[in-house]
Amino acid sequence: KPGLPDLPNPNELEFVSSFDYHMNVEGIEEYLDEFKREAYGDLDVVTVGEANGVSADQAVEWVDEERGKFSMIFQFESTNLWDKTLGVIDVLAFKRIMTRWEKSLEKSGWNALFLENHDKPRIVSTWGNDKEYLRDCATAFATVYMLMMGTPFIFQGQEIGMTNVRFPSINDYPDVAARNFYNLQLAKGVDHDELMKIIHMTGRDNARTPMQWDDSLNAGFSTAQQTWIGVNPNYVRINVAQQENDETSVLNFYKRLIRLRKEHDLFTYGIYDLILSNNKQIYGYTRT
Template identity: 55%
Template sequence: MSGIWWKEAVGYQIYPKSFQDSNGDGIGDLPGVLSRLDYLKNLGIDFIWICPMYKSPLDDNGYDISDYQDILDVFGTMEDFNQLLKGVHDRGMKLIIDLVPNHTSDEHPWFIESRSSTTSPKRDWYIWRDAKNGKEPNNWESIFGGSAWEYDDLTDQYFLHVFSKRQPDLNWENPDVREALYDMINWWLEKGVDGFRIDALSHIKKRPGFPDLPNPDGKKFVPSFKMHMNQDGIHDFLDELKRKTYGRYPEAMTVGEANGVSIEQAHNWVGENGKMDMVFQFEHLDLWDYELDETLDVINLKKILSRWQKGLEHDGWNALFIENHDKARVVSTWGDDTTYWYESATSLAAMYFLMKGTPYIYQGQEIGMTNSYFRNIEDYDDVAAKNMYQNALETGEDTEKIIDTLAHTSRDNSRTPMQWNGEAQAGFTKGEPWMKVNPNYTKINVAAQQEDPHSVLNFYKEMIHLKKTYPVFTYGSYDLLMPEDPNLFAYQREDKTHIAVVMTNLKPETATFESEVMTFTRDRLKLFNLKKPAPSEESTFFTLQPYEARVYIQNK
């Protein structure tokens, strides 16, 4: 065993705007997070990742930063952050923060100076280009829709924004930009933060020359991922980033948002020659796919996750997750949030959590929070959702169909306020919340589940305890079982002292499990999600009920 702290840890992601409000303004804040640290410690959490709390006009919920070294007023003050950091450390936990190095807000002083004149000393800190034939410099589409270029009439040029038009991309080709970012990163490390989740990291390098994309369908703008995602030369930047910042802090943990990075490329990102400790890969989530697809392809899910498990088995480390702030709620998409709400929430949990890697829980996932299914565009806050609706209006598409798609897939579904109890506004705020609380908070909330031994929350507690009790779940090998079964996701973990089998039925019908890895007896059953325990007879095969999960462990 290597004994590296983050390999043995369980992480918890906090979206601060929606976690806990402390002053009644309807917006979650840092003192609110501080007030809930004991809850997280009791859950079994080892480190907290908190989404951006920096100064920001909040065009993209804080990922548009106007000051990297100050706190947004609605979240609190820098002293509040210092108290939060101390509170986390006093409880034996660690705190990692979001780092956003690809872009800033258009209200950041760097950009204000850059756009002030074509001769500004910071003009080249961002990516400016002249019009081409009176139009945008190329046909690239922004990830959030529309052109990736925004015209600025002050200097008669366009600036590049891979995301929102209020998130101009920094020019990483300029060494002064990189040094300014490194100074900021080291400032936070000196303050005592324990690491970073690095946002949109695979987008910092752009295709030289900014060529047009092929456009056989005659679209106004063409999806441009292949021009700014994981481009040749990006590792020169990543090497320097590590060498000049977190590489100097052996205990600091780093996890990169590496959209578009394949398992074949992963060893350049993580492992012995890697630039960070682990990456979030999105093959299994299709991060930016807004198409409505309510069926889970279990076989394909097994192929993707097992490919990453085996690919990083001896070099590298996986970040394990099924929810975050950029996707709809997993129990509403991959599971069944009506008939089999409890069963599917817990079966999906066991499926991913006990693989090899560091598991992350997104706020509310541990109580099975569901989609809100908003039916009015005014209820949505997400810039991508609003852009999608506006584009539909402009092109004459059926807006009801767009609303239906958003109700099922919008990332605002994961940003509704945390459901703490059955009181007004779910205990999130004493005021009017910035986003509507999911109406089901009276049934799905922390307080109710703490009192119910057969709750999603207590299943998570048991699962976390199991992982920490048996090192096989951290360091053991991984092997997929029954790869062609369309309902079951089952796998074996093994080390020198134990064999563990995790079996999860991810469908609303029964399924037959069969394996001779071990004889499955009642005394070897360490975790299960159905109210009635499995029968006591010995067996190598049996029927799993809809969304049933079981974990068996055998001593060697």
């Protein structure tokens, strides 16, 4: 706004979120129409927009084949559940959100399907059991989203079930958000161990450790003596080389899902319908 006025702060917080004032604001559609027209409108390319704040009802205006701004958009409504139900998946809420997006774009538009990104902790550690049931959790999550209508995006390491990392010191974490959180809370008297427990569960660096290719130095990612961030110590047992020749591995399960999508048009064009909508343990849907 003119003059850059301060945001309302009725609770006298130290910081106030400004997202509502610079995210999906009035006039963005005209700007994006011009951007598309001048940059890529006449090209045969796929475009993906990061569109936090765009609702499922609004999404058609963004990804409609004729009048949309992009081929598809990343929505964050589902991943925002992670912050509300850390460690326990709200199955009913997750199903409602994913179904709303699937049905909203059923006849016009296209979904960008994803579970992980560079700003979120690992799915198997957040909503699953990354120890005894790592493979079961990783493959279950893969099945849920890989067979929906849309284009699935696989974040590096997700296809082998990479987990959160648990470094002992805040100095092991390059992420400025984690360091600022730690220093502010420590100054308020919060215990170090309690703060590290939170960072282990929620830190963005969980998704930023080097890709685990094999069990050699730095998980085969680099020959340097030290990488910019440490390698997750579990790379010796969770890595691409170890899983490639194991038909029961998470990696080969992802490969089968990809092959299934390519071989059967049903998984591209089939209509999505939720079943068992009130079941708190099962996410079931059909494609017809």
